[in-house]
Amino acid sequence: MTSRREFIRISFLGAGALALGTGGCRIFGTDRLPGGITDPENGKGRIPTYCELCFWKCAGWVYKTPEGDIWKIVGNDDDQHCNGRLCPRGTGGTGMYYDGDRLKRPLIRTSQRGKQVFREAEWDEALAYIAVRMKKISSEYGPESMALFTHGSGSSNFINLFRAYGSANIAEPSYAQCRGPRDEAFIATFGEEVYSPEITDIRDTRCLVLIGSHIGENMHNSQVQEMSDAIDKGAVIITVDPRFSTAAGKSKYWLPIKPATDMALLLAWMHEIIYNDYYDRKYVEKYCLGFDQLKAHVRDFTPEWAHGITTIAPDIIRKTAREMANASPAVLVHPGRHVTWYGDDTQRSRAIAILNALLGSWGRRGGFYRPARYELPSPVLPAYPEPSRTWADLFPGKYPGAGLPVTNALIDGSIPENNPAYPIKGWIVNACNLMLTVPDQAKTIKAIQNLDLVVAVDTMPMEITGWADVVLPECTYLERYDVLRTNPHRKPAIALRMPAAEPMYDTRPGYRIARELALKLDLEPWFPFEKQEDLLDWQLKQAGLSLDELKKTGVKNFERENDDIYIGDDEEVEFPTDSGKIELYSSYYEQMGFDPLPKYTPHEEPPEGYYRLIYGRAPMHTFSRTSNNPNLTDLMDENSVWVNPKVAKEWGMVNDQYIRLKNQDDVVSEFPVKVRVTERIRWDSVYMVHGFGHAQKQMKRCFGKGASDTQLITRIMTDPVMGGTGMRGNFVTFITEKAGKEAES
Amino acid sequence: MRYAMAADTLKCVGCSDCVVACQAENKVPIGYCRDWIVEVTDGTYPVLEMEIRSERCNHCVNAPCVRCCPTGASRYIEGGIVVVVPDKCIGCGACIASCPYDARYPHPAGYVDKCTFCAHRIKKGMDPACVAVCPTKCLYFGDLHDPNSDVSQVLRKRKHKTLVPEAGTDPQLYFLI
Secondary structure, three states: OOOOOOOOOOOOOHHHHHHHHHHHOHHHOOOOOOOOOOOOOOOOOEEEEEOOOOOOOOEEEEEEOOOOOEEEEEEOOOOOOOOOOOOHHHHOOHHHHHOOOOOOOOEEEEEEOOEEEEEEOOHHHHHHHHHHHHHHHHHHHOHHHEEEEEOOOOHHHHHHHHHHHOOOOEEOHHHHHHHHHHHHHHHHHHOOOOOOOOOEOHHHOOEEEEEOOOEOOEOOHHHHHHHHHHHHOOOEEEEEOOEOOOOHHHOOEEEOOOOOOHHHHHHHHHHHHHHOOOOOHHHHHHHEEOHHHHHHHOOOOOHHHHHHHHOOOHHHHHHHHHHHHHHOOOEEEOOOOOOOOOOOHHHHHHHHHHHHHHOOOEOOOOOEOOOEOOOOOOOOOOOOOOOOOOHHHOOOOOOOOOOOOOHHHHHHOOOHHHOOOOOOOEEEEEOOOHHHHOOOHHHHHHHHHOOOEEEEEEOOOOHHHHHOOEEEEEOOHHHOOOOOEOOOEOOOEEEOOOOOOOOOOOOEOHHHHHHHHHHHOOOHHHOOOOOHHHHHHHHHHHOOOOHHHHHHHOEEEOOOOOOOOOOOOOOOOOOOOOOOOEEOOOHHHHHHOOOOOOOOOOOOOOOOOOEEEEEEOOOOOOOOOOOOOHHHHOOOOOOEEEEOHHHHHHHOOOOOOEEEEEEOOOOEOOOOEEEEEOOOEOOOEEEEEOOOOEOOOOOOOOEOOOOOHHHHOOOOEEOOOOOOEEOOOOEEEEEOHHHHHHHHO | OOEEEEEEOOOOOOOOHHHHHHHHHOOOOOOOOOOEEEEEEEEEOOEEEEEEEEEOOOOOOOOHHHHHOOOOOEEEEHHHEEEEOHHHOOOOOHHHHHOOOOOOEEOOOOOEEOOOOOHHHHOOOOOOHHHHHOOOOOEEEEEOOOOOOHHHHHHHHOOEEOOOHHHOOOOOEEEEO
């Protein structure tokens, strides 16, 4: 089916669905929570879960009313991710369950009088439809021609399905659109990534350095909590950001850097720290490799040199370098999380890693702690068929430093005129809205037009569902079991998610969806357990634990096997790098043809009348996925574009005025966006919160609200090391009514 | 007994968790709230200061809303908490007009609603929902007559202010600065 797909606004839901919708919407009336609520006693009437509103996965308790409605979700006191306190999104998680705009039944794309529409289908039919086409793709092109884009706790189900089917083309936008450069840089330097939640010891730091990281606006729960603890303890916070972020407002030093010049500042800090003997000499001599080369490399990168590039005064660069040194090793130059900015992001992250190494903070109290994970037994499955080709074979030699599959490479491989070594012919997109996640929407649409099959699995009618051939409605996290959470932390721990309610409408848990599709693909041996909870029960029994016990506590923390959370005095450490040392100088990068030491490269600046588009997060939303949540929409229902007062005056713009934005490629924001005139943003940039400007009408609360930064990000600065999509090289100008009139006259 | 709350403007990140937790706990209908966030930025780029406040009813000692209520629906309960008894409220809105903090809203069910310091939780020895949920632990609550309460201790240690003190209402919501 290579017919061109139209974007279908998921509106063919019929009267039956409407009736279901009103039933599910009763929350919005005044009778939202019937009276007579009593606070359930501890341990009774509460159901353990961990949150799916973001990737922090905080464990909590779901409380219900005596009538059985979901009432509220509260953090689990024993959980290291949240310490009993969920963030606004987690607290508002009930809205995800009660959202009347949820996907309700499986849908299949069809044609009526020449117009593409969706029709409702039974699960069996929808899964059979997919299985037939997946088998066809496998026999015609090989199983590697199916790609999976996935995110979140449900990923493991579809990953297992794909590996059993014979494809390892499994990509998460959290890699090439977000954390990838950071993880690769830290692996290249220390042999280890910084994990999620990050192993940042903010709680005990004496100096926290944030490079564009806006903790408090990104609501990474325990990090926000620990930053608050650090403030209480008098830690010095240094924030580098062209925007006066919330964190900047809490900092002793705010460095209002010229955008795209962070590398110069990092190099100047290295220069100061090395040439003033501020570095942790013992640590560097014992554990690091390539110090002499680094010292020679940064010789000329003086604060005066950096001043001309960054606009940060030399004495501030000196003072802040000294603050870091004074706190060393309890200093943390935070690696950030979303770091795909300018295409040299792996190198910038390397500079951050090197700076931490010089300060001796890796593996030290107040720097980075050493994580511990609880290793759960896994059932022995038949060996997965070895894929004859992977994503890396699509374009041989591209992104040699990528340790994980690159979403954008899979998208490129879906477009025949790019001449991939083999074609990608089908996608399953699980819980990630590629249209607002991956930049260059035109390319994504072009790729979709060339596919034989597009399947979207989601809880909401996100834009990607409008491009799918089959839409599979998953139930929300409050209605399902999922894999046990085992993310590494200070202590090894497990957390349980179990359903607080039966799946609403005709929705199903991801496990069941993946397994039943596997049955239709004759892959049952890889799904030996009929239900997710059977797997959890088996795993826990193998570990000498029990599902019934875990239901009572939600979380179980274990002691570390060894007292090794920090590197001990004079401890001999073999780091998991090639050399066993911390590699300041990366021979590995040199072998691949990349700079072994990070260099400053100037990036393009906005032309006259244009402003750099910077985007970020709001604490009450997660990307584009919470935009329609009734509880969270109530806190923030649209984004605005932040404009410096000088710029606003020049353009005659006032607060709350609606305008459109146009980027350097003449792409105009689909919906109007409100102006926020504020001193908090530099005059050469504008800022907006990511995740708004939804185009899918069926999401009634967020449709057409605000501007989509992703839509305006059409120029990508790709990271040659690992394929990350640098997204901060886009410039926008304003389309105001006034400007329009002037143009006419 | 004198209940009071203190909000640390230096730690608050303005995430609105207090708002959404209160809405859930107290069944506040969507579109309304009993507490809210105010962000004030002063200065000119790049010399800037920001204060973020989690605001709500100040549970004033000398509360104009109680004084002006024609039916006695607005009243003090134990610990000086100001509440509205919905059955007695006729929704006239006099209290809304009298409040210097704009802390009250007309509930769609026909009465005026506001923060109760989660009196139903305090009774069970729990903190108000906003205090319990705050990820930055920037909210402190307790009895000012108890020198060991969280709020007494933090007010002894830290510089603080109240809002609109000139209104003479003796507000009991303090802001640490």
